[in-house]
Amino acid sequence: MLECNALQYATCVAWREIRWTEDSETHIARHDVTPDEVEQVVNTRPRLVEPGPGDIEEVYGRTDAGRYLVVILSEAEDGRDFVVTARDLTDSERRSFLRRTT
Template sequence: MWTEQSEDHISRHGVTAPEVEELVNSRPRYVARGRNDTTIVFGVTTAGRYLMVVLKTALDARWYVVTARDMTRRERLTFQKKGH
C-alpha cells in the first residue's frame, strides 16, 4: 500500500515505487524482523540494484512502505550470504 508520503520519502533516497514492488514480489530476497513491528526486505532488482525496504502492517492488515534505500555494504554482504 502506498501513501503520498511514502512515495515522496523513498524518492528522496532515489528509489521508485516500481522498484520496491518488484523487489518485494521477487526472489531471491531476505526478510528480517525490524524494530517497532516492521519487516525488512532485502533484495536485488532486475536492473541489479541492491535495495532494503521497510514495511509495516496497517490496521486493515495490508502492508505499507515505511522507507526504501540502497543497501549498505554490510547489508549487501549479509544478503549475499542469506538471500534465497
C-alpha cells in the first residue's frame, strides 16, 4: 500500500490500483456508493489517508460530484488495494476533513 499520512495528503499523488470483486461492489452498493466514486476519492486530491487497525487504511475525500466519502482499504494478496467498504462522511467527519484540507 502507498505510505502516506494526513500531513502528506497534498504530495501523496501515486495512482492506487483497486482490486474489485463482486462482493466489494455489492457491499458498497448497499451504501449507494459506486466503484467510480471510490476511484475518484482514492485517486484525487485533496484527500486524507489515515492508518486503521492492521493493514487497513481509511481514505477520506470528495468525488467529482462533490460527495464526501470515506473508503476503507486493505492490501490484497496481489499488492493492489481491496475495498472493504465505502460510505458517506458523517457531519463531524466532513467538518474535520474540510478543516484539515483547506
